Amino acid sequence: MKRAVFLHIESILRGYPRMNDYIKQRLNNKYYSLDDDKAISVLIEQQMVVKNCLVNSTEEDQQLIDSLYFHHDPNKTIDGVAMDLNISRSSLFYKRNKFMEAIRRGLGW
Template sequence: MKRSTIRTVEDILRDYPKIDKYIEQREQELRYPVTPVDENIGGGRAQNGFNDSADRLIITLDEDKRINALKKQRQVIDDCLDEVGKDTEIIINEMYFRKRPRYTIDGLVVNHLIGCSRATAFRLKKQFISSCAKQLGLYSMN
């Protein structure tokens, strides 16, 4: 797997705890758009037009590419976490989901927080990243 693909997946994993906040922010941007001030004095628009902003908002929220991408990332990571064992989950939580990680993989092994060897821990991490990359469509076996 390319190093750039690994880095991309790692960045997505680091953002995982904040994905719900990003989705909420994007929905707020779409619900309450910043409208430019109309400085057109004398001219204007018709004031009796039909207001279909609620319908457009629903369509916009469903079709927004950024929201859909964030939801897909969240779903893929959730699915990958459901498929792995306890040791892999501890490794991923410590390495990517914590704001300030306390341990490296070596620290997890030495302090017996995971029940596997150093080589196995690195292999579990690599398999998890590879699984996420495949499901995100970033990597395929060629």
């Protein structure tokens, strides 16, 4: 996977917990426009893809994604997350990349 695509998917995952609030904020804007409508539809599509990937993943994968992106401690390294989840560093990378690939395919990239 290209680095730019990987980084964009990471930004989507970091923003996923706050997507509902952001969509509501955009919809309640009194200067709502067609550009906002396009942005909201993209956000909703991204949200649905992430939700489907989370539903179709295992409990361990969900904990991994939650630790890395949803409730990420900025002082914790990849090794620290792997240690907290009692998995090896290589397993963490494999599971994370597999999840990212599923999101990439879901978004049609």
